[in-house]
Amino acid sequence: MTAVSVLVSALPVLHTALALGLAAWTLLFLFRIVLTWYPQVDLNRGAMRLIGWPTEGLLRFSRRLIPAIGGVDVTPVIWVGLISLLRELVVGQQGLLTQVLRQSQSIV
Template identity: 35%
Template sequence: MSVVAAVLIQAISRFLQIYSVLLIIRILLTWFPTVDWSNPIFSTLAQLTDPYLNLFRSIIPPIGGLDLSAILAILALNLLSGLVDAATSQITALAYASYGAF
């Protein structure tokens, strides 16, 4: 059970890392007004990241054109990623203690 849990949590950790990169790319692209958001690549990026960003935009609306909610969104994602990494470490330590090795 511990090995399955460790693999699952590592997969979640990888997903969060990839999503963090997509989120940062999305935020950086908003600084360039010439980005064509109807382009399929940019449109897909927006569809993947906007629902998460909108959660935080409802808490902190843009102030003078500056979207501070993105900072809160990244902090929350990093916190979740840290918790997942800590869980991975704990499960791995338990697996080694129980089975000696994978």
């Protein structure tokens, strides 16, 4: 088996994994946005860690670059937009990986 055929056979799995991963990350950021309405929720306790841990690194970084507007942290909204854009560019209907996958299926 050549390296190209291995890569071609791995494309559907990679495409699906990226699509699901980016969708899950977007969903986690949407949860973060909703949870800002409930300041009493501690994202470091219990099941809330599943929302806080994967998102906090990016939010901590972006909060240093983008200050709160009127006391409102807008960084989760920005990340939802950026991740959605990345998802569309890579695995959307006209995404790069989607086009490569279609080309590889038409060759085989």
